[in-house]
Every structure is written in structure tokens, then in C-alpha cells.
Amino acid sequence: MITISTALALVFFYAPLDAEQGFIQKIFYVHVPLAIVSLCGFVLGGVFAIGHLRTGARVWDLRSYCAIHMSLIFAVAGLITGSIWAKASWGHWWVWQEPTLVSYLIVILLFATYQPMRFSIEDPERQSRYASVFAVVAAAFVPLNFIAVRLSVAFVHPRVLTLGGGNLPGSMRFTFLVSLLGIALLFATLMKYEMAAKSARSQMRALRRTLYGEDSLVAAGRSAAPR
């Protein structure tokens, strides 16, 4: 909260107005960190899934599930904020010819199928194994997709961050980095929160099984979450 509050203060009172875009550029400080953190979260979900496939420990499946779930939420927020920026800057909510937008949407839609896929598999062992394989493949798609978009020729989406250091002046860069840190910390906190909630539910299921037997779990219905 402290980092995000600091970031907001820096965004509105410290970072200078962009010469070209003016005040609209302030959206950059929330949209870009959301997009970066969500994409990193998808990759993190894949890394955790590798841990699950290697060790077979359920905790890695839970981490993978929570990372992907949180990334989806952040990605949707990033998509909406980006759309608002596009309307303000380009005059359109969405531009289908722009590879950055479309590729980001494809990544979101790809990971949006993760939960329905889990839900469709009843057996917990198979569910976690298939989900991990999906998470690894989908996570590998994220950097490939990113590189493909960067290599594309025609784009109107700004390229502010590059391998050469980017075009941001010092004050803007500092503000951006604080925003990125704030949103990354928010991601970590919410992910931990969700893991705690899922863990509590898991313990409840264990107690229910002890008390009423396996039938009670069948009556409770199937779940997309790791069991």
C-alpha cells in the first residue's frame, strides 16, 4: 500500500507531463506495470507448474493456479486501462490492426481457458497434471509472442521500454519503476492471500472428509481449484 501510494503521488505530482501526449500519458504508469506483471505472472505460473511436474507436490500446483488466476485479473485490468488510453490517444477503444493489442488479447484468452479446463477434469490427479502441462506450454507462448510482436514492422503502439534503455527521462523512469514495484508487490500480496484462502478451504475439505466420509465431497461438487 505504501509503495502504491508513493507511486500515485509520484505519478501526479512528480513526473512531468509528456510533451507529445500530455496528461493522457499518466495512464502509462498503471497500464504498463499491469501488463508487465500479468505477463510475468503467467510465466511464473508455468515455472511453478514445472515444479509440480518435477516433484508431484500439490503445493506447486496451488502456486501455479494462484499465479495464473491473479495474472488473469491483472491482465483484464491492464486490457481495460489500455483500452481507455487507446480511446483517449487514438480515438478508438480497440485497434485490430495493432499486433501488441491483439497478441495480448490472445494471451489472455489462452489463459482464460485454464480454469474451464481444470473444471472439466474430475479426477484431482489428472486435473493437476494436465493443468501443469497446459500452464508450461502456455507460459512458453508468452515470451515467444512478445518477441514476435517486437519483430513486427508496422505498429502504432508506443515502444517506451527497449533493450537500449528506453526513451524515458529520469523522473519518468523513476516513477514508472516505483509503479512497477508497487503493482508487483500487490500481485505477490494478493497471490499469498488467495493461497491462504485455498489452503483454508483444503483443510475444511479434509475435516469434512473425516466427519462425513468421501460422499460429502462428491455432494460439494467439483472444483477448478487444486484439491
Added chain:
Amino acid sequence: MMAFAQAPALPLHTAGPYVAAAYIVFVAVILIYVTIMAVRLGRDERRLAELRRELHDRPGAGASLGAAGAGADDRGGSGQADDHAEVAGRR
């Protein structure tokens, strides 16, 4: 603080609504998520307490209660992923 004091007035007349909308969306998405999670967590905690009470009332259920409920009693948010693994391992 000096930088804040010397900051120019924000040009809110044209771009303001868009910038405000973007930040409101961000806060709203996080708030909605936290609210949903808080409601679900509260519901789960109530059910958990209910189940543990029922388990206590059953004769001879003390050992299994100790095994299944220890994690819920003694630990908070941190390390609960390990509890999850332990519970799953006992299946």
C-alpha cells in the same frame, strides 16, 4: 515535498476523465477481487469452525481432529501452502 508544492496544476479539462477512469478501473478491479475473496474466506472460516465443533462432539474423533485441524489453528496465512500439501498428502 518541495517538488509537490511546485507542481503545476493538472490539466484535467480534456484528458482528465480518461486518466481518472483508468485509475478507477484499476482500484475497482482490485477492490472487487478483495471483496469476493473476503466474503468467501469468511464463509469458509465459519464452515470450518462449524465442522470442527461437530468433530469435537463426536466420541473418539479427537485424534483425527488433531491431525486435520492443527494447521487451521496454529498457523496464519504464511506457510499455508505447505498445510495444503500436508492435507493432500494424507488423502
